[in-house]
Amino acid sequence: MPNFRKLPKASSCPDVDWYIKLPLPTGRTFVCIGREKIKLDQIERTNAKGQIVNIARELGTNKENVQDLANNIKINGVLLDVQPPFVGTNDQLLDGFTRIESILRMGLEYWVFNVVEPKEGFTWSDVWNEIGLGANNHPPSKSATRGDFSKALSRWVSIQEQEPTQGQCVDWINNIPHSFSPEIVSNIARKVLKTQRSSNTVESVDSKSVVTKVRQELDHIADTTDILAFNISGNDTYYKRAAFDVLKSISNPKKNDQLGVGYTKDIPAEDMTAIRDEGLNQARIINELFETAFQLRMKKGDSFKLLDIKYMMPQIIDVETSLIPVE
DSSP states (O other): OOOEEOOSSTTOOOOGGGGTTSOOOBOSSEEEEEEEEEEGGGSBOBOTTSOBOOTTSTTOSOOTTHHHHHHHHHHHOEEOSSOOOEEETTSBEEEOHHHHHHHHHTTOOEEEEEEEEEOTTOOHHHHHHHHHHHTTOSTTSOOOOHHHHHHHHHHHHHTSSSOOOHHHHHHHHHTSOOOOOHHHHHHHHHHHHHHHHHHHHSOOOOHHHHHHHHHHHOTTOOTTEEEEEEEOSSOHHHHHHHHHHHHHHHTOTTOOEEEEEEEOSSOOGGGHHHHHHHHHHHHHHHHHHHHHHHHHHHHHGGGOOSSOOOEEOOOSTTTOOSOEEOO
């Protein structure tokens, strides 16, 4: 049963002794020197441009549940089963960004914080990663995602004097509380290292830069030629999308020709040839599938439909019970 305690009045904040039964947090990179009631305007949350800086989160501070959290505090009170927000002795907020935004929205001036500082041999960045990624590894908080861990691991890898091994990256992840399976942890480490090697050996491009490069180098390309940039980085979804991009281009009356150009993203130089060969093979497979569909269209005539949805699933409870024919 969650342990909530209501605020005495709307403008008050919890007292430090409310958390008396909750042990001070311990960490690999930090020491918690105690809990304090701190004025919120003393806490550093933003950069020079006024932007909230939450480096441990891939997408920044989660704004979706700010109002819900504020309402929960007003109605149920303060949840005392989980640690209060973390702040460094340098006044930098390290965890609890959504909570603090909710509290500020309630018009409060003070809150209780765990005050921490780095252990000898560790930096504030190390502390921020451990707390920001691991402190919310419990319900009902929003746990750090794979993307959050990937972003933080990428930062760590980039500042090492030598590229760490996959095993060292796995150890780095496992030193932070998380709920990932060993397979997921291994995949995060592998993909981060692959991306890091790619950034060191391969020029990063996107579809727009590919089109620009083609126009610059092939000055004979007519304006009516649609230049299609295909990401052939190995994800099956990319190839399927490319096939329908071609169909869409063919149906465009303003274009009378198509020019396909393959490119990769986050692929190291040593893997480039194999990825390009696989991309050409996938294109061959898709062309064969299209040829089969074309021959079937010729045989069936107008009755042939590439995407032929004949039924909808029954999903409305107590209303729909059987497959619904599409008229």
